Amino acid sequence: MSVSDIQPETNERRPATAGMPKLHMAIFAVLFVVLAVLPMLVYPVFAMKVMCFALFAAAFNLLLGFGGLLSFGHAAYFGGASYVAAHASKVWGLSPELSIIAGTLAAGILGLAIGALAIRRQGIYFAMVTLAFAQMVYFFALQADFTGGEDGIQSVPRGSLFGIFPVDSNEALYYLVLAVTFGGILFLYRIVHSPFGQVLKAIRENEPRAISLGYRVNRYKLMVFVLSASFAGLAGATKSQVFQLASLTDVHWSMSGEVVLMTLLGGVGTVFGPLLGATIVVTMQNYLASMGAWVTVIQGVIFVLGVLLFREGIVGVISKWLKRPL
């Protein structure tokens, strides 16, 4: 009797691999419509904050969920970019789109430098190296002149898009932020579903095998690290324009922890999980703010419950019920 006769086998058909599944397209479309009318329903600044964090979590998810790398220092890219963008707007007088690009590039370069060293280590050591470098960025922000120390960079002017369209009002800025974050999230989706993404998944699933097929896995890891850092930077740079502020909170290690929380709560390795996780965490912080220090306690309880009840995150569990990747 052969081994293959003993083990049960299911031959469940999966949807064709080519193109975006209709379900994903529908969810993105609904999401876009909801976001387009959202400023009429909620305070636009709050909605913009949610979108920035959703992009941040999605960028983090690219690294953890598809690269299999747990960074504990993503605040460095998020916050670093927010400082650079704030400085570019305030001191250099750049228009918002150029400041955001400057912040994103800075985060990418920072990611390249830190990533090149961190990917030589694995697992917990990788996480520790990223944390150590992020702490260096934090102390740099605390000590350097142009970062404003404890005060951060305040009252950053919003300026005019391309130097033409003023985005001083929250309503005008909202649509810029919507375009940037939604575009960023769609681009991250594309990365996951690209030839590169395919190799990335192979490396995550079985690294020695990917090596034996001739893939130089460290290059892929570095590339996904830089991409993740850049998009985290895009989120941070955009946030600095929204709040007209870059502060130590953005580079603090607790920010690195928060993005891990958002991603795990929503569902690591899913497309929509990080977006949901970010929405839940930001909403909680916003509406429970009056409870002061209790926010952290409530957040902790929700996280513990989340991990106990939904091991794969909320979207991960739903995806299992529906038997479809989400």
Place this chain on the structure above:
Amino acid sequence: MDAVLKAEGLTKEFKGFVAVNKVDLTVERGSIHALIGPNGAGKTTCFNLLTKFLQPTRGTITYDGRDITRMAPADIARLGMVRSFQISAVFPDLSVLQNVRVALQRKRGDSYDFWRSERGLTQFDDEARAHIDAVGLSEFTDTRAGELSYGRKRALEIATTLALDPAMLLLDEPMAGMGQEDVERTSALIKRIAANRTILMVEHNLKVVADLSDKITVLARGEILAEGDYDTVSKSPDVIDAYIGAGHD
């Protein structure tokens, strides 16, 4: 006949313990060469040294006349020397088709394209399906590899490896954990793919080794005990001693 893979004075020490000691090994082009020996003889270490998953302490390795002693394992694969693993090596969350495509897309060379749609990968579908057919997995093309039975995972692994069209294959216990029927099927498959390739394999199943190999190297305690065809090796008093000795441990 010329040597395609050659190791000279290959030695690996782990903190004072010598796992592989001054092994000289010559694999001739187009042959099936087996590496056997009792448990702990250093077969797998030797195997990992040859594929550069481990760095040798001393000694040199040449492949196709090129010194590969200091090369990275991924670059060895690019030279056409591809290894398999003892535990079945598939990408469990990818479909059978995607598993084989991962091997095919590497040759295209632009697997860094993160801005392109994966739709472009469908150009490899026909070729991938041919490799999948060849190992008898066509009805599982869209199944998640993780859901396949053990024997079929091994078949998928072979299909993926063959998709690279390697000149030399290193198989680490290709029959480990297989039932008799699967062993025969895999034996036939190995014979078929060996037609225009060189194969070096580590194997426990002596019947398979006797049946398939042109040359056998017997390792014991990290050193070469005997070398030659099955008849020579099986009559060697050292080998009989080592195997019976190991059997009575």
